[in-house]
Amino acid sequence: MVGKQGRSMPTIYDVARECGVAPSTVSRALSRPGRVSARTSERIHEVAARMGYQPNPLAKYLPTGRTETVVLIVSDIANPVYSPMIRGAEQAAAQAGYTLVLSDIDESPDRERDVMQKLLRTVDGFALATSRLSDAAIRTIARQRPMVTMNRVTQQVPSVVPDNDQGMRAAATHLADLGHGRVTYISGPATSWANVVRWRALRAVGEQLGMKIRRIGPYAPTVAGGWAAAADLLKPAPRTRTGRGSAGPAAGRTATATTAVIAYNDLLAIGAMQGLSDLGLSVPGDISIVGCDNILGADWCTPPLTTLAAPLRELGATGIRNLLAMIKGAQPRSRRPVVLPSQLIVRESTAPPRA
Amino acid sequence: MVGKQGRSMPTIYDVARECGVAPSTVSRALSRPGRVSARTSERIHEVAARMGYQPNPLAKYLPTGRTETVVLIVSDIANPVYSPMIRGAEQAAAQAGYTLVLSDIDESPDRERDVMQKLLRTVDGFALATSRLSDAAIRTIARQRPMVTMNRVTQQVPSVVPDNDQGMRAAATHLADLGHGRVTYISGPATSWANVVRWRALRAVGEQLGMKIRRIGPYAPTVAGGWAAAADLLKPAPRTRTGRGSAGPAAGRTATATTAVIAYNDLLAIGAMQGLSDLGLSVPGDISIVGCDNILGADWCTPPLTTLAAPLRELGATGIRNLLAMIKGAQPRSRRPVVLPSQLIVRESTAPPRA
DNA sequence: TTAGGTCCGGCAAGCGGTTGCGCGAGCATC
DNA sequence: GATGCTCGCGCAACCGCTTGCCGGACCTAA
Structure with a gap:
């Protein structure tokens, strides 16, 4: 029932052999609906399910160059300010079927640069929450991969900021x-x-x-x-x-x-x-x-x-949505930053001055 | 100076051609020190640097199956309890040259399952901070990829927990x-x-x-x-x-x-x-x-x-270190969970009961 | 009957690295 | 001087999936 090495997962070839079709047909049946006849497609799906076939993302990404992953880089994960942003970002990413990964750089521009360099080829886009990089450094990356910044505006890079x-x-x-x-x-x-x-x-x-x-x-x-x-x-x-x-x-x-x-x-x-x-x-x-x-x-x-x-949550969500739009090829509607309204919350740490 | 498509980056083949050597030689020069002669290696390094060659991680991962990435899954990023754990984990990962990605599942077992399924092939190991999954589900993943749990013990899965x-x-x-x-x-x-x-x-x-x-x-x-x-x-x-x-x-x-x-x-x-x-x-x-x-x-x-x-920070650091050791093939020293001491911090919310 | 279209499926060439194997050159050994 | 090693490098086969292109089957229209 399995291939040679017991542990490794079935590939598209295994499914193809099992179905008596070519691997390319399996590939299309699984990812290009309507491209193969209903009968074959159905059979392939069934066999794939039975064999527990799971596509290998790495192999898929190589030829296409798309990983369907975006990264959100925060400057300090210990700062609670990011939680709502992250939540908003996650939700927006999940809605679009993208995986969001997080990276914390601990307030270090060097780490930020390293992380971005490392991820440059493995993610489809960057979202920078309060980046600590120079404008020039940001633009350099932005030329190579879609990018949005939050809480920061840099010429030529789409951004979303509070007012x-x-x-x-x-x-x-x-x-x-x-x-x-x-x-x-x-x-x-x-x-x-x-x-x-x-x-x-x-x-x-x-x-x-x-x-x-x-x-x-x-x-x-x-x-x-x-x-x-x-x-x-x-x-x-x-x-x-x-x-x-x-x-x-x-x-x-x-x-x-x-x-x-x-x-x-x-x-x-x-x-x-x-x-x-x-x-x-x-x-x-x-x-x-x-x-x-x-x-x-x-x-x-x-x-x-x-x-x-x-508006932290919206900051995150809007940022990711815009990023995803860029990835899908949309030109940014405008070069101006998106600005979201802030709100003063009056509690008890302010009062009239003494005397 | 560049290949055909202006935007895409130089590959190992470009470097090889430029140097007049075979691609395999370039590969070895760059990642297998001592395997090629010092002179050639030096030349290759120099040319690679000049051309701005950056290895494509995706391509590297396909044949080897190793991504040098581990994921830390937290149940609720908005809970400040995770920050120190994350910091500890990051540090341990960075020390070993691994990339740590974070994933937040918002207290949802379903999301946790999805995320893990999605990442199964693209990361070398899983670190679960306070997983919301069943023991059985955890073990199922653990059979396919190295895994540690923090703040939780599951039979047959190495873990690190506070006392x-x-x-x-x-x-x-x-x-x-x-x-x-x-x-x-x-x-x-x-x-x-x-x-x-x-x-x-x-x-x-x-x-x-x-x-x-x-x-x-x-x-x-x-x-x-x-x-x-x-x-x-x-x-x-x-x-x-x-x-x-x-x-x-x-x-x-x-x-x-x-x-x-x-x-x-x-x-x-x-x-x-x-x-x-x-x-x-x-x-x-x-x-x-x-x-x-x-x-x-x-x-x-x-x-x-x-x-x-x-001991949150140590929880994270120790967990990742153990995970990395497993990835490198070490058998866990012992099947028993690692337990780290807790400490009661007495402040002012406790006092003798009234009368 | 023949020409032209549409549908389906297969072939094979990538994507960009890694790596087992083999070969020739240079050197030491007998 | 023949034998056997080691060293350095190239060849080519992957890893698993996508996709452009092609061709046969079938259908429709002239």
């Missing part, structure tokens, strides 16, 4: 309405596109609103990074030249201290809240904090975090 | 030391191996310690599941037969109510804390809660969660 301008406007307005006049932005990684865009947007709306905006960082986009930021927050604003190093904790608080901060992401915001409270300050009593992303857990920290919720 | 017995003993002892005499276990998914093992372990040590142990559930292992559990917690213990359905919230609290709960995982525990507090109870004032896993965020909920920390 950072509108989001930052909402956040700053919220703070202004509460009465805050100075806000500090806690920066994330310098290589993060979202980080620079958010900062720029914030500075612009701050100016419109007549607020004083400063920035500290960059910090790792993690809870630990937030602790570091908290310590730095209490140092005087950098426009006055001060001696470094000798500042004891809380030594530098001045009358001009920030009363509100917006952090690059929720992890940083939560870390900062912890650090601040460790330093004896209260949130939102002394300082209001708003995060970005609305990750799992943003509602269970103390106080629950006011945060800018990106 | 649930010791962990549950630590948790129960902690509760007993505080003075609790009745504890309720909040069950996770019925298909979760860890769930049944933890329950069994808890019941056993409860008996030794003279505590009354009951169980409610199953619940989805999510924050929402925890809310549901919180509501059920306040119903009377099920050993007295009671009419269903008409019990209003908190209606059934009795003098024999549980004063402590251990939840299948942290997400459930955190959800339960939220639900309980929503119902007007305080943690740990009215009820002590301990979770399992020590996920990101377990320290920033209110109150910070006492939890059983599994």
